[in-house]
Amino acid sequence: MPTLNLLQAVNDALRVEMRRDPRTIVLGEDVGKFGGVFRATAGLYEEFGPDRVIDTPLAEGGIIGTAIGMAMYGLKPVPEIQFSDFIFPGFDQIVSELCKLRYRSGGQYTAPVVIRTPFGGGIRGGHYHSQSPEALFIHQAGLKVVAPSNPYDAKGLLLAAMRQPDPIIFFEPKRVYRASKGEVPEGDYEVPLGVAKVLREGTAMTVIAWGAMVHEALIAVEKAAEAGIDCELIDLRTLWPLDIDCLVASVEKTGRAVIVHEAPRTCGLGGEISSLIQERCFVHLQAPVKRVTGWDTPFPYTLENEYLPLAPRILQGIEDTAKFIV
Amino acid sequence: MTRAEKAVTKAKAAKQKPAAAAKKNGSNGSHPVVQTEAKATLSTQQLLEIYRAMLRIRVLDERMMTLQRQGRIGFYGTCSGQEAATIASTYALRASDWIVPALREAGAMLMRGFPLVPYIAQVFGNSGDLTKGRQMPSHQAGRSVNQVSWGSCIGSQLPHAVGIAFAAKLSKHDTVAMAFMGDGATSSNDFHTSMNFAAVFKAPVVFVCQNNHWSISIPTHRQTASESIAIKAVAYGMPGVKVDGNDPEAVYAACAAAVERARRGGGPTLVECETYRMGAHSSSDDPTRYRDQAEVDRWKLRDPIDRTRAKLIKAKGLTEASDTRLRADLLSEINAAIKEVEALPNPPSSTLFEDVYAELPWHLQQQQQEFEAALKRAGGDLGGGH
Numbered sequence: 056m057p058t059l060n061l062l063q064a065v066n067d068a069l070r071v072e073m074r075r076d077p078r079t080i081v082l083g084e085d086v087g088k089f090g091g092v093f094r095a096t097a098g099l100y101e102e103f104g105p106d107r108v109i110d111t112p113l114a115e116g117g118i119i120g121t122a123i124g125m126a127m128y129g130l131k132p133v134p135e136i137q138f139s140d141f142i143f144p145g146f147d148q149i150v151s152e153l154c155k156l157r158y159r160s161g162g163q164y165t166a167p168v169v170i171r172t173p174f175g176g177g178i179r180g181g182h183y184h185s186q187s188p189e190a191l192f193i194h195q196a197g198l199k200v201v202a203p204s205n206p207y208d209a210k211g212l213l214l215a216a217m218r219q220p221d222p223i224i225f226f227e228p229k230r231v232y233r234a235s236k237g238e239v240p241e242g243d244y245e246v247p248l249g250v251a252k253v254l255r256e257g258t259a260m261t262v263i264a265w266g267a268m269v270h271e272a273l274i275a276v277e278k279a280a281e282a283g284i285d286c287e288l289i290d291l292r293t294l295w296p297l298d299i300d301c302l303v304a305s306v307e308k309t310g311r312a313v314i315v316h317e318a319p320r321t322c323g324l325g326g327e328i329s330s331l332i333q334e335r336c337f338v339h340l341q342a343p344v345k346r347v348t349g350w351d352t353p354f355p356y357t358l359e360n361e362y363l364p365l366a367p368r369i370l371q372g373i374e375d376t377a378k379f380i381v
Numbered sequence: 382m383t384r385a386e387k388a389v390t391k392a393k394a395a396k397q398k399p400a401a402a403a404k405k406n407g408s409n410g411s412h413p414v415v416q417t418e419a420k421a422t423l424s425t426q427q428l429l430e431i432y433r434a435m436l437r438i439r440v441l442d443e444r445m446m447t448l449q450r451q452g453r454i455g456f457y458g459t460c461s462g463q464e465a466a467t468i469a470s471t472y473a474l475r476a477s478d479w480i481v482p483a484l485r486e487a488g489a490m491l492m493r494g495f496p497l498v499p500y501i502a503q504v505f506g507n508s509g510d511l512t513k514g515r516q517m518p519s520h521q522a523g524r525s526v527n528q529v530s531w532g533s534c535i536g537s538q539l540p541h542a543v544g545i546a547f548a549a550k551l552s553k554h555d556t557v558a559m560a561f562m563g564d565g566a567t568s569s570n571d572f573h574t575s576m577n578f579a580a581v582f583k584a585p586v587v588f589v590c591q592n593n594h595w596s597i598s599i600p601t602h603r604q605t606a607s608e609s610i611a612i613k614a615v616a617y618g619m620p621g622v623k624v625d626g627n628d629p630e631a632v633y634a635a636c637a638a639a640v641e642r643a644r645r646g647g648g649p650t651l652v653e654c655e656t657y658r659m660g661a662h663s664s665s666d667d668p669t670r671y672r673d674q675a676e677v678d679r680w681k682l683r684d685p686i687d688r689t690r691a692k693l694i695k696a697k698g699l700t701e702a703s704d705t706r707l708r709a710d711l712l713s714e715i716n717a718a719i720k721e722v723e724a725l726p727n728p729p730s731s732t733l734f735e736d737v738y739a740e741l742p743w744h745l746q747q748q749q750q751e752f753e754a755a756l757k758r759a760g761g762d763l764g765g766g767h
Binding site: 220 | 523537543544552
């Protein structure tokens, strides 16, 4: 089985699906001859040509709006938004049009568009190249939101995303685009949407993370294990609709939960997960649900490692949650 | 005098003497920025078909506004004054072509054979509505006639038309998309993006701007300092054509040429139909607060229904008697449909959670159960007087 990085796994998924389904179209800024600023679409233009790998003018609202029309007509567009920080000029198209189309047309029209976009910090990108806006999309009825953390999941989830009937925002953790490597099967396979993955079983508490922060959480739970705190680590993978059964089963077992995300804390997905846990696991909880997150500040350039919830802060959250006594 | 001042002066002049201003631009009122091809012409029979479709919308709108004033429907936006620009433009399309309307063009669906009952049921938002009562009135959509509903954010439907047209081109189909907007929408970012994308992709899309002189209370000269809407096309690298939007023959000729050009692979065209919003922006609007009645009265002299009727009578396609009969027939057909629609119940409450996703995910299943329990507990009345 070949070893690929996360970027190569995304590229492979696109190639597999474009070979399988001639309706699949890639469009975006610099995705054609150049193969994308991160090289996620490298080689696709050469294989599938300019009618299926389409360089667009520079306007995210146009990219997403055009993709909506293409999907209404029956194609399977997979637009790339170069950085998720650039998605906001297309936000109205996503919020008012894309995710409402099935509902507002009474099911007459649908637009199963998969928007791929790199997210998260750690590349010295400042606020225009580092944010994690997943909660803004989870808040929109009708969208599914996915964020893989590793190459195997990235390929399998993207293939599954491109074959299902709803619009999806597919967040790719650019901090680990190249750093995350692993064995990836050749050809076709899917990782089902809506299913989280338990990366480490444990009994002391449940640690929940996604995207690049899974790797930081892994470091933290291993350090915690050395200190005698046996954590269960869950990679959420699909952020919405999330795998509620997996979360509830884990927290019922551990009685404690720490949620890690890069996005600012207030109204982040961590707040929603915390509510879901207390609604369902109230009598099992032995400590308040802890959120280890980015601060409620704009994403900083120089002090990004102070902003991000990296392993040392996650470990502190684990330690504090472990020693909490009711 | 600056460009902007000239535009304002010109707009003022047009307001004072609309008929004279139109005449100055050519006998049929057209002012081509780029010369169109050989003019498509309409037979008397075709003009009569167009007139019938126009009149049907006029009669329907009048009935709907009455229903709104009687409190029987919640909201309405009429097409009044813009029927020629709505019908004669879409008359140039094939059934396989797509219509992406703005607020006032939903009635084109009726000409394409969409039945009156579900069309009116959309206004009532009841169980006869294919869109299940999920949108305000005037947002009809019909898959069977390749027509979508408009986007109230203004202009947001335009990139969809580009995508539809581009997808047709990539699929090697000779389908064309026709996208509508008002003059206000030409200020939106989606207008700019759509014009630009369509021209770069050579997408087979025809943009039709209904320049009806008002965007709620804002006159066109406060939307743009350009001397026309049509001239904006030049900067995007596509032809722009300005026509008398109240003359169905002029509208048809320009749109038929643009549709033909798009179908042949020639790319997009912007057609500006100069017309006038004879009524209020919507049933929630009071134009007397910002608009001079004398201006409205001047434009009434150019009412497209009256003009087309006069032309047809002159061409012996219509008589006073047959016109009276036609109006009576349309009214009785509409009244019968209203009667049928008004008797229908609301969409069942179970539809609240349908069509958010293709399948109901766990959180919506739970919310639906919660809703049903709440409904039962409240004895079927969760407030709001339903």
